[in-house]
Amino acid sequence: MDQQRASGPRIHGSDLKHFLSDRKQRRKQGCQPGELFCVKCRTATLPAGGMADYKSVSPTRGSLSGICPMCNTIITQWTSLARLNELKGKLDVKTLTRQPRIVDPLVPILNCHLEATR
Numbered sequence: 226m227d228q229q230r231a232s233g234p235r236i237h238g239s240d241l242k243h244f245l246s247d248r249k250q251r252r253k254q255g256c257q258p259g260e261l262f263c264v265k266c267r268t269a270t271l272p273a274g275g276m277a278d279y280k281s282v283s284p285t286r287g288s289l290s291g292i293c294p295m296c297n298t299i300i301t302q303w304t305s306l307a308r309l310n311e312l313k314g315k316l317d318v319k320t321l322t323r324q325p326r327i328v329d330p331l332v333p334i335l336n337c338h339l340e341a342t343r
């Protein structure tokens with residue numbers, strides 16, 4: 226009975242504490258400036274083409290999204306406007322702002338270019 230119980234992995238309390246703080250530290254350092262964390266690949270990476278979109282949700286915060294170059298998943302990360310400005314030299318960031326819909330969808334668009342692509 227006692228032998229069976231002892232067969233599982235045993236972790237000493239201080240080792241676990243060290244492991245957790247180490248992991249926390251690595252997660253903090255995980256993303257270099259310009260990198261986004263891909264949940265699928267479980268790694269921080271520069272978005273494909275060094276391009277990312279910033280969608281503002283408030284005057285100071287927004288989400289930064291790009292495409293993972295390894296798995297093509299869209300990777301998104303919350304960021305602040307201040308941090309975004311630090312990234313501008315490293316990433317090609319396109320800022321998308323939410324704008325009120327000014328086009329009435331029932332009015333046909335007259336300058337449509339679909340004909341030209343045929």
Ligand SMILES: [Zn+2]
Nearest residue numbers: 263266293296
């Ligand atoms: Zn990925």
